[in-house]
Amino acid sequence: MTPELTRLRRFARLALPQADAFLVSHLPNIRYLTGFTGGTAVLVVTSQGAELFVPPLYREQARLEVAAARVRTERGDPLVVASSWLRRRRLRRLGFEDQRLAAGQVETLRRALGPAVKLAGMSSPAEELRAVKDASEIARIRAAVDLGARVFEQVLPLVRLGVRELDLAAEIEYRMKQGGARAPAFETIVASGPRSALPHGRASLKRLAKNEFVIFDLGAILCGYHSDMTRTVYLGVPSAREKKTYRAVRDALERARATARAGVPAGRVDAAARQVLTRRGYGRYFVHSTGHGLGLEIHEEPRLARGVVTRLEAGNVITLEPGAYLPGQGGVRIEDVAVVHRHGVETLTPLSTELLCL
Numbered sequence: 001m002t003p004e005l006t007r008l009r010r011f012a013r014l015a016l017p018q019a020d021a022f023l024v025s026h027l028p029n030i031r032y033l034t035g036f037t038g039g040t041a042v043l044v045v046t047s048q049g050a051e052l053f054v055p056p057l058y059r060e061q062a063r064l065e066v067a068a069a070r071v072r073t074e075r076g077d078p079l080v081v082a083s084s085w086l087r088r089r090r091l092r093r094l095g096f097e098d099q100r101l102a103a104g105q106v107e108t109l110r111r112a113l114g115p116a117v118k119l120a121g122m123s124s125p126a127e128e129l130r131a132v133k134d135a136s137e138i139a140r141i142r143a144a145v146d147l148g149a150r151v152f153e154q155v156l157p158l159v160r161l162g163v164r165e166l167d168l169a170a171e172i173e174y175r176m177k178q179g180g181a182r183a184p185a186f187e188t189i190v191a192s193g194p195r196s197a198l199p200h201g202r203a204s205l206k207r208l209a210k211n212e213f214v215i216f217d218l219g220a221i222l223c224g225y226h227s228d229m230t231r232t233v234y235l236g237v238p239s240a241r242e243k244k245t246y247r248a249v250r251d252a253l254e255r256a257r258a259t260a261r262a263g264v265p266a267g268r269v270d271a272a273a274r275q276v277l278t279r280r281g282y283g284r285y286f287v288h289s290t291g292h293g294l295g296l297e298i299h300e301e302p303r304l305a306r307g308v309v310t311r312l313e314a315g316n317v318i319t320l321e322p323g324a325y326l327p328g329q330g331g332v333r334i335e336d337v338a339v340v341h342r343h344g345v346e347t348l349t350p351l352s353t354e355l356l357c358l
Contacts, residue, residue, distance in 0.1 A: 003136065004035050004068035007129060008050050014125035019095030021046045021086065022125075023109075025079070026100045028296040029126035031224065035065045042078040043069065044086065051085065053078040079105055083112030091117050097124040131293055131301040132315035137225065138339055141294065141317050144181075144227035145337050145348045147220045151175045152231060152351070159214065159233065159358055162207050165190040168216075169203035176220040185219030185226040185298050196232070197331040199288055199323060211236035213246075213330040219298065226298045228319050229349050230335035233356045245324055246355045248280040249332045252322035253353060256290055256304075257338065260312060260320070260345045267308040273322040274306075282324040285331075291319040294337060316340040317348075 011033055015022040024030055024043040031037055034050065038058040044051045050069035054062050059073040074081045086094065094113065096106070098121035109119060133141070155171055169188040176184060191201030193212035201215070208214060212235055219228040232246065252273040259272040270290040277286045293300035294317050302310050304318060312318070318340060323333035334353050338345040 002035075002068055003134065004033060004066075007033050007126075008045065008068050010129055011125050012045055012047070014128070015045060015095055016047055018122065019093045019120055020091040021089065022095040023082065023086075024097060024124065024126060025105075026097055026124065026126070029097070029124055029130070032126055032130050032296060034069045035067070036062055037065060037224065038062065040078060042082045044082055046089070051082070053082045053085070079108060080112070083109055086117075087113055093118045093120055095120045095122055097126075098122050100124070127301060130295055132313050133295060133317050133339075134315070137295065138315075138317065140223045140225040141227065141337065142348050144185075144220050144222035144225050145229065146350060147176060147179045147181060147222055148218055148227045148229050149349060149351050151179060151220075152216060152218065152229070155216075156233075156356075156358070159208065159235065161210060161235065165192055165195075165203040165206050165208070172216070172218050176218075179220070181220035181222050182224075183221050185221050185228060189215060189217035189230075191215045191331075192235070193330060194328055197325040197327050197329060199325055199331070199333070208235055211238075213242070213332060215331060215333055217333065217335065224296055226294055226296070228294055228298060228321075228335060228337060229351070230321055230323075230333045231351065231353075231356070232332045232334060233358055235358050238355070238357065242330070243355070244280070245282065245326070246332050248277055248282050249322050249324050249334055250353050250355075251280075252276040252286075253320055253334050253336065256320045256322060257336070257345060257347065260304075260318065260338065260340060262312055262314040262316075262340055262342045264312050265309050266302045266304045266312055267306060269304045269312070269320075270306055270308070273320075277322060277324060285324040285326055286322060287325060288321075288323065291321055291335075293318055312340045314340055314342050318345075 190203040256273040289305035291304035321335035325331035336349040
């Protein structure tokens with residue numbers, strides 16, 4: 001039995017008690033359930049099996065990639081074609097992925113199916129299933145993480161006075177593609193000096209200067225799976241205050257790492273990191289959550305944020321990324337990827353978290 005067929009059967013067990021059929025429109029969920037990697041598709045799951053609707057443009061690709069679902073190729077919008085097919089099924093209730101269809105698309109379904117069919121938007125069981133990775137998924141994420149780490153180490157000799165942030169970011173993305181990545185997982189962040197206090201400070205024309213932090217946040221998409229890592233280096237000789245800031249963030253990361261394990265509420269991991277930074281005087285400078293799930297998308301469940309009661313599960317792949325951002329001065333973020341196990345986590349990022357001074 002293929003992984004996709006196993007996933008579809010698990011999906012059906014979760015979705016179909018709530019509906020006669022379930023329409024999946026989010027492409028990462030379709031890829032997870034069927035293996036289809038094209039750019040346009042709709043999947044319908046019923047008790048009789050799964051139907052994948054794609055335009056003729058993707059006929060051959062679907063034939064090569066999909067074994068767990070019946071592939072239907074007709075001209076026109078796959079949602080309209082699927083709606084026509086569903087109309088002949090005599091449904092009473094159709095589930096669909098809440099917040100994945102635009103209002104106009106929901107109206108297309110409503111008009112096609114008529115008043116006899118109740119449309120029920122709900123959270124997709126696919127995203128619940130995707131939160132727990134199997135061994136093959138973890139291997140792909142590990143390979144993507146290794147690629148990102150390798151590229152970071154290759155680029156370090158280029159980090160010197162006068163180099164533009166944008167040039168370093170371009171070099172990182174070029175080398176990731178040379179290494180086999182389909183694309184960067186997100187727009188690479190290189191932020192130096194006062195700009196390192198911007199948590200999502202995209203690379204700019206600023207040139208690196210003496211005695212400043214430089215944040216690198218990068219990731220690759222390899223075999224469909226994402227990586228994500230952040231390292232902060234120092235160009236020059238850091239002051240005692242700057243060493244203190246870096247040490248506080250590193251200790252927060254280690255506390256989060258020590259807290260995370262299967263059964264622990266995700267919010268408790270965030271609280272552990274936040275507590276360290278608060279005690280060191282940086283609480284108000286930690287302005288984002290401690291981490292997030294990682295996989296076919298850069299942000300997945302679970303979220304490691306304030307008050308989240310969802311418990312971590314063995315097989316979750318998460319980021320741990322505390323930071324401190326001092327406006328007008330600079331910032332520090334350190335981020336690792338880790339796999340959750342019963343008694344702790346396995347860190348996939350193969351790089352030291354010690355402060356590197358260049």
